[in-house]
Amino acid sequence: MPAALQASDVTMQFGGLTAVSQLNLTVDERSIFGIIGPNGAGKTTVFNMLTGVYKPTAGRITALGHDLRGKRPFEVAAIGMTRTFQNIRLFKDLTVLQNLKIALDNSALAPKTGVVANVFRLPSFLRNEDAKVEKALSLLELVGLKERHDYAARNLPYGDQRRLEIARALATGAKILLLDEPAAGMTSLETEQLMSTIRTIRDSFGVTIILIEHDMQLVMELCERIAVLDYGKKICEGPPAEVQCDPKVLEAYLGCKKEG
Amino acid sequence: MPRSFPIIWIAAFLVVIGVELFIIDNLDPYVVAIIIYAGINIILASSLNLINGFAGQFSMGHAGFMAVGAYSGAVVTMAFRDNYPAIFNEPALQPFVFIAAIFAGGLCSAAAGVIVGLPTLRLRGDYLAVVTLGFGEIIRVILLNLESVGGARGLTNIPGITSFFWVYGFVLICLFVITRLVDSPLGRSFLSVREDEIAAEAVGVNTTRSKVTAFALGAFFAGMAGALFAHYLRVLSPAIFDIQKSFEIIIMVVLGGMGSISGSVVAAVFLTIIREALRPLQQITGTDYRMVIYSLVLIVLMLTRPRGLFGTKEITDYLPERWKARFGVRRVSPKES
Numbered sequence: 001m002p003a004a005l006q007a008s009d010v011t012m013q014f015g016g017l018t019a020v021s022q023l024n025l026t027v028d029e030r031s032i033f034g035i036i037g038p039n040g041a042g043k044t045t046v047f048n049m050l051t052g053v054y055k056p057t058a059g060r061i062t063a064l065g066h067d068l069r070g071k072r073p074f075e076v077a078a079i080g081m082t083r084t085f086q087n088i089r090l091f092k093d094l095t096v097l098q099n100l101k102i103a104l105d106n107s108a109l110a111p112k113t114g115v116v117a118n119v120f121r122l123p124s125f126l127r128n129e130d131a132k133v134e135k136a137l138s139l140l141e142l143v144g145l146k147e148r149h150d151y152a153a154r155n156l157p158y159g160d161q162r163r164l165e166i167a168r169a170l171a172t173g174a175k176i177l178l179l180d181e182p183a184a185g186m187t188s189l190e191t192e193q194l195m196s197t198i199r200t201i202r203d204s205f206g207v208t209i210i211l212i213e214h215d216m217q218l219v220m221e222l223c224e225r226i227a228v229l230d231y232g233k234k235i236c237e238g239p240p241a242e243v244q245c246d247p248k249v250l251e252a253y254l255g256c257k258k259e260g
Numbered sequence: 261m262p263r264s265f266p267i268i269w270i271a272a273f274l275v276v277i278g279v280e281l282f283i284i285d286n287l288d289p290y291v292v293a294i295i296i297y298a299g300i301n302i303i304l305a306s307s308l309n310l311i312n313g314f315a316g317q318f319s320m321g322h323a324g325f326m327a328v329g330a331y332s333g334a335v336v337t338m339a340f341r342d343n344y345p346a347i348f349n350e351p352a353l354q355p356f357v358f359i360a361a362i363f364a365g366g367l368c369s370a371a372a373g374v375i376v377g378l379p380t381l382r383l384r385g386d387y388l389a390v391v392t393l394g395f396g397e398i399i400r401v402i403l404l405n406l407e408s409v410g411g412a413r414g415l416t417n418i419p420g421i422t423s424f425f426w427v428y429g430f431v432l433i434c435l436f437v438i439t440r441l442v443d444s445p446l447g448r449s450f451l452s453v454r455e456d457e458i459a460a461e462a463v464g465v466n467t468t469r470s471k472v473t474a475f476a477l478g479a480f481f482a483g484m485a486g487a488l489f490a491h492y493l494r495v496l497s498p499a500i501f502d503i504q505k506s507f508e509i510i511i512m513v514v515l516g517g518m519g520s521i522s523g524s525v526v527a528a529v530f531l532t533i534i535r536e537a538l539r540p541l542q543q544i545t546g547t548d549y550r551m552v553i554y555s556l557v558l559i560v561l562m563l564t565r566p567r568g569l570f571g572t573k574e575i576t577d578y579l580p581e582r583w584k585a586r587f588g589v590r591r592v593s594p595k596e597s
């Protein structure tokens with residue numbers, strides 16, 4: 001299976017602090033890949049480097065056949081990789097539908113029309129807008145938000161906001177989806193639904209998913225491979241069953257060496 | 261009729277023609293002057309709203325853009341008048357010269373908008389406000405020292421071509437373009453930048469381009485307003501385009517609601533009238549109390565309606581649903597819950 005994403009010897013330093021150190025990652029196409037680790041381990045920093053928010057101090061990242069060196073976040077999105085945020089970032093004062101339309105405006109999922117067509121609302125513009133609404137509604141249906149499409153995003157309950165962020169990321173036409181703690185703050189029922197949504201996204205859209213999560217049950221059930229970070233270093237990687245029993249992982253989480 | 265047919269706009273244009281032909285000559289010239297200033301202020305306020313309200317880049321140098329448009333527009337018509345009098349004095353051709361001059365004013369101002377837009381790539385909030393304020397002052401000082409356009413004495417003897425028809429013709433063009441852009445991918449990219457720049461980039465918005473485009477577009481229309489103003493007043497001096505002028509426009513935008521074109525229109529008209537109504541007060545006391553009144557209006561407003569008269573709503577949001585369908589209103593305002 002070809003790799004959707006590859007990071008080689010990627011390092012991120014902030015002044016004297018090395019947030020991520022010589023990280024190597026290979027994520028297979030159409031897989032669900034987990035990144036776990038204690039608070040401050042450097043997980044979000046990895047996402048920031050992958051999406052072009054931070055420029056790695058050293059190392060090389062390729063995604064979907066493109067070298068990401070010097071690419072800005074919107075260019076990474078255009079290549080087909082986008083993310084959600086640990087501290088939810090929606091277009092709060094806009095409607096749920098507008099949130100998705102903005103993503104669709106810049107995605108390969110919808111054709112682009114010229115400024116003249118837009119200002120004079122020529123048929124090409126109207127057709128295109130209708131197509132975007134339809135596409136947006138189908139994505140909202142996937143995450144269970146179709147009925148709330150005309151709500152202001154800020155008025156949605158917390159769990160819905162997280163789901164909206166995922167739908168918006170999908171609306172960019174992403175082939176790689178990076179989810180930063182998607183289940184944070186969700187009830188166990190919501191987490192259950194989220195897991196099935198993530199599976200559906202992978203299975204029916206063929207999207208590769210990389211997720212950061214503290215909810216171990218979710219990670220262990222959902223991910224095919226897991227990388228564990230501690231103090232910016234990858235201390236272990238493998239399928240859930242393997243990672244779960246690795247003494248280094250227990251040490252990182254519990255902060256003490258296992259006796260014997 | 262296709263649902264996109266701009267029936268309202270065509271009707272409004274016919275009204276402008278009708279007023280120009282049958283009504284305007286019967287009005288008191290002073291009233292006509294107020295109506296014309298109101299129109300120019302509508303263009304200024306709604307174009308600033310594009311930058312401040314929609315793209316969320318707090319610009320305080322709008323008078324500078326207006327000045328660039330006013331001077332460059334005036335220079336174009338005056339050059340025509342002096343070098344090609346035959347063309348200029350031909351009634352059938354003069355309107356084309358005038359339109360060219362107004363577009364020249366808009367384009368020069370848009371170029372200035374790009375130059376000011378560039379620092380916005382690095383600056384935010386207060387810092388950006390200070391830089392744009394400085395830009396406005398720089399423009400004023402340059403004009404003050406540019407002898408070819410009269411320097412401190414100002415530019416005089418500009419042809420007085422601007423009429424009710426021209427001002428409101430351009431008001432309609434400006435509002436037409438702005439309201440429709442706002443509901444298109446470009447306008448939505450402005451909104452995304454205002455709402456959350458990092459999220460906007462993450463979903464594929466080229467925020468650099470969006471911000472610079474917002475500045476260029478806003479400046480373009482402000483430049484047009486400036487050119488219309490120049491050909492109405494017939495004299496320009498750098499002092500007209502001072503910080504106070506920029507503040508006046510900002511107050512219109514804030515009063516109407518950042519992100520509401522309807523709000524900008526209503527506030528521009530309201531404040532133009534207030535300003536004239538206060539003129540006697542100025543004559544009696546010998547001091548310009550306008551800014552005091554403006555400030556009071558703002559303070560009262562911020563206490564009672566912190567998001568302006570309209571917030572981010574438009575007049576069309578208040579129409580009954582079936583009218584919206586009939587007039588092809590596409591805008592959907594967020595449902596509160």
Ligand SMILES: Nc1ncnc2c1ncn2[C@@H]1O[C@H](COP(=O)(O)OP(=O)(O)OP(=O)(O)O)[C@@H](O)[C@H]1O
Pocket residue numbers: 014017019037038039040041042043044045046086
């Ligand atoms: N822009 C920055 N400047 C300086 N230090 C930073 C910056 N971003 C992250 N760091 C530091 O890098 C380290 C890793 O942070 P990061 O946010 O990646 O952790 P995380 O694994 O996502 O943690 P959490 O589980 O709490 O979200 C932390 O020590 C953090 O303070």
Ligand SMILES: [Mg+2]
Pocket residue numbers: 043044045086
């Ligand atoms: Mg994090």
